[in-house]
Amino acid sequence: MLNTLIVGASGYAGAELVTYVNRHPHMNITALAVSAQSNDAGKPISDLHPQLKGIVDLPLRPMTDVSEFSAGADVVFLATAHEISHDLAPQFLEAGCVVFDLSGAFRVNSDTFYEKYYGFVHQHPELLAQAVYGLAEWNIDALKKASLIAVPGCYPTAAQLALKPLIDAALLDLSQWPIINATSGVSGAGRKAALSNSFCEVSLQPYGLFTHRHQPEIVAHLGAEVIFTPHLGNFPRGILETLTCRLKAGVTHTQVAQTLELAYRDKPLVRLYQNGVPALKNVVGLPFCDIGFAVQGEHLIVVAAEDNLLKGAAAQAVQCANIRFGFAETQSLI
Ligand SMILES: NC(=O)C1=CN([C@@H]2O[C@H](COP(=O)(O)OP(=O)(O)OC[C@H]3O[C@@H](n4cnc5c(N)ncnc54)[C@H](OP(=O)(O)O)[C@@H]3O)[C@@H](O)[C@H]2O)C=CC1
Ligand SMILES: CC(=O)N[C@@H](CCC(=O)OP(=O)(O)O)C(=O)O
Numbered sequence: 001m002l003n004t005l006i007v008g009a010s011g012y013a014g015a016e017l018v019t020y021v022n023r024h025p026h027m028n029i030t031a032l033a034v035s036a037q038s039n040d041a042g043k044p045i046s047d048l049h050p051q052l053k054g055i056v057d058l059p060l061r062p063m064t065d066v067s068e069f070s071a072g073a074d075v076v077f078l079a080t081a082h083e084i085s086h087d088l089a090p091q092f093l094e095a096g097c098v099v100f101d102l103s104g105a106f107r108v109n110s111d112t113f114y115e116k117y118y119g120f121v122h123q124h125p126e127l128l129a130q131a132v133y134g135l136a137e138w139n140i141d142a143l144k145k146a147s148l149i150a151v152p153g154c155y156p157t158a159a160q161l162a163l164k165p166l167i168d169a170a171l172l173d174l175s176q177w178p179i180i181n182a183t184s185g186v187s188g189a190g191r192k193a194a195l196s197n198s199f200c201e202v203s204l205q206p207y208g209l210f211t212h213r214h215q216p217e218i219v220a221h222l223g224a225e226v227i228f229t230p231h232l233g234n235f236p237r238g239i240l241e242t243l244t245c246r247l248k249a250g251v252t253h254t255q256v257a258q259t260l261e262l263a264y265r266d267k268p269l270v271r272l273y274q275n276g277v278p279a280l281k282n283v284v285g286l287p288f289c290d291i292g293f294a295v296q297g298e299h300l301i302v303v304a305a306e307d308n309l310l311k312g313a314a315a316q317a318v319q320c321a322n323i324r325f326g327f328a329e330t331q332s333l334i
Helices: 013-024 066-070 082-094 113-117 124-128 138-145 154-168 215-222 253-264 311-324
Strands: 002-007 028-035 061-064 075-078 098-101 148-150 177-183 205-207 226-233 239-246 270-272 291-297 299-306
Touching: 002 013, 002 066, 002 311, 013 028, 013 075, 013 311, 028 066, 028 239, 066 082, 075 311, 082 124, 098 311, 113 215, 138 311, 148 253, 148 311, 154 177, 154 226, 154 253, 154 291, 154 299, 154 311, 215 299, 253 270, 253 291, 270 311, 299 311
Parallel strands: 002 028, 002 075, 028 061, 075 098, 098 148, 177 226, 270 291
Antiparallel strands: 177 239, 205 226, 239 299, 291 299
């Protein structure tokens, strides 16, 4: 049994981790942690997330002393904000834990990226170099040996799962940058109240044009430029991405289909559509990324859908843990 700590357990991604870890036959929840000053300290998690009532009623414990929580823990999931993960991960690694970080704190190994896109100067370049990017389907060998896993961003997961096999197989004419239009539900912004996320404010609107931090994350790991435009939609959860690309001259529908099929035929959490394209309702509440496409001449449109809190966060984190420790990849996920 792996003693497992979930930090940020009261958040949206944290609560999904609690559900998965609780039903994992090889993991045992040692504690559910929140900040030292949390308003929710001492409350049962099921008071905040009633879907857990009678399933997990453990209290949310304020993390006043990290060493108290790291002692005896084998695995730590950090479902915390980027700056918090940046500070906590080294302490848990030092204590010998395997750390799965759901934030952006260790995703991109660059000197300038964090200051420009996250607003802080990264203090742990050695950990940036060591962290393994947890795009699970594409990084299995490195994940098996990793001690710090940077779980990808929600938007970059769907975008890369759609584009990577096509780029690797050299099917795309990259002189036309793939255009990724993505719409996310509001849970992507976390549980904390904010005017911009409140019911009457949210409609359907693009944001972060040319400046969103997921664009350079996608580019860094894909090795190709893209145009990425996120949108906020007025629904709670799910991400749908429509990716428009140019195929190299002569590339056919069959070649695209065969390339995706080859990439994902033994990957249970990516589901390919032979006909049509996915809708959000097919993946919300489920750990899959669904992919469909259409071709017309040299033009390709790929559609990818996932639950931002699941394949975009908690499910991919547990998938990475399953790979890291040699369990079935879908253990406790489906
Ligand atoms: N929401 C999403 O769709 C996705 C989120 N992510 C990433 O996952 C992480 C969590 O996101 P999300 O669940 O949405 O966030 P939430 O805002 O919903 O939750 C954040 C959690 O962190 C806790 N927390 C805050 N400060 C500390 C601290 N110092 N020590 C310990 N716990 C703390 C909060 O509790 P309290 O404030 O009471 O202490 C809360 O439990 C973020 O880095 C986010 O970028 C990644 C992919 C998708
Ligand atoms: C709708 C919404 O606000 N989404 C968030 C992204 C989700 C997230 O949590 O960011 P990471 O994947 O980088 O951790 C945003 O655009 O900043």
